[in-house]
Amino acid sequence: MALLTVCELRTAFSTGSKLLPVVRGVSFDLERGETLGLVGESGCGKSVTALSIVRLLPPSGKIMSGSVIYDGVELTSASKRALRQVRGRHVAMVFQDSMTSLNPLLTVGRQIAEGIEFHRGSTRKAALARAGDLLEEVGVPEPGRRLRQYPHQLSGGLRQRVAIAAAIGSDPELLIADEPTTALDVTTQAQLLDLLKREQAEREMATILITHDLGVIARMSDRVCVMYAGRIVEQGNVDEVLKDSGHPYTEGLLRSVPRLDAAVVGRLPSLPGAPPTPGALGQGCAFAPRCSERIGRCDADPALEPVGDDGHTAACWMRGASRAGAR
Numbered sequence: 001m002a003l004l005t006v007c008e009l010r011t012a013f014s015t016g017s018k019l020l021p022v023v024r025g026v027s028f029d030l031e032r033g034e035t036l037g038l039v040g041e042s043g044c045g046k047s048v049t050a051l052s053i054v055r056l057l058p059p060s061g062k063i064m065s066g067s068v069i070y071d072g073v074e075l076t077s078a079s080k081r082a083l084r085q086v087r088g089r090h091v092a093m094v095f096q097d098s099m100t101s102l103n104p105l106l107t108v109g110r111q112i113a114e115g116i117e118f119h120r121g122s123t124r125k126a127a128l129a130r131a132g133d134l135l136e137e138v139g140v141p142e143p144g145r146r147l148r149q150y151p152h153q154l155s156g157g158l159r160q161r162v163a164i165a166a167a168i169g170s171d172p173e174l175l176i177a178d179e180p181t182t183a184l185d186v187t188t189q190a191q192l193l194d195l196l197k198r199e200q201a202e203r204e205m206a207t208i209l210i211t212h213d214l215g216v217i218a219r220m221s222d223r224v225c226v227m228y229a230g231r232i233v234e235q236g237n238v239d240e241v242l243k244d245s246g247h248p249y250t251e252g253l254l255r256s257v258p259r260l261d262a263a264v265v266g267r268l269p270s271l272p273g274a275p276p277t278p279g280a281l282g283q284g285c286a287f288a289p290r291c292s293e294r295i296g297r298c299d300a301d302p303a304l305e306p307v308g309d310d311g312h313t314a315a316c317w318m319r320g321a322s323r324a325g326a327r
Helices: 046-053 080-086 108-120 124-137 156-168 186-203 214-220 238-243 248-255
Strands: 004-015 018-030 035-039 061-070 091-094 174-178 206-211 223-228 231-237
Touching: 004 046, 018 046, 018 061, 018 223, 018 231, 035 046, 035 214, 046 061, 046 174, 046 206, 091 156, 108 124, 108 156, 124 156, 156 186, 174 186, 186 206, 186 214, 206 214, 214 238, 223 238, 223 248, 231 238, 231 248
Parallel strands: 035 206, 035 223, 091 174, 174 206
Antiparallel strands: 004 018, 004 061, 223 231
């Protein structure tokens, strides 16, 4: 049985009298110890999918339908008490902005120790000692001194290491990392990705890695889900998806990645147009207005169908054996 099963998840946000669909029928499985990448342009629903899984949506957000089963427990209907036992202890999250995810009024040590006390039942003294060990483990220099500091006294890279230390303090089985290297320099990004990969391997954690960077996906993930306009349009083994992509959107993302072995002539290729806003979604394939392969049948919404081996699927009328007559 998969550690996490997400089935036909639909999440919407209320704006006045309207409900805007942001996550539209997302489904995937996550095995124990596996790293799954969620990739796509900003606004495609990656972060909302993650927040829906752990039910940390803002007041305007609502799960409309679907199922999220973690280790046999249905999270969409779980009580608040049951959720508190899952969050932090079994499922932890690293947010993209450590300055807002960390409490500015508490020291670094207190913030890490709180989770250990609550989920592990440790004494305050033991939890603080464990917090120091965790800071050392994630590469924070002078951990004893850093325990007494506040988030604003640390650099962005150190704050993100603190956030990772706090997330892994209770030895979760699943870590959700939402754009964990945003706004950091290239060297710090590489160091943090190496840290996450090492922690994932040593602790045998399952990981959901959310990013817009296909290079990060190639480096970190076992499988990948490509999201567009709230839907998964392609998923499969990361090597197969990146080497033999089955959806025009994935191909467009790959063309826009700078390559060191390619001659640079003019501007980098880019996808024309922009992703639709949730309130502007029409009928049919949401990517069709930007797609050079659009056909008449794109007025209907395609389902994910096999386009390769090992669970490689894509939602496109022009791909896959069963669509040979789609033209």
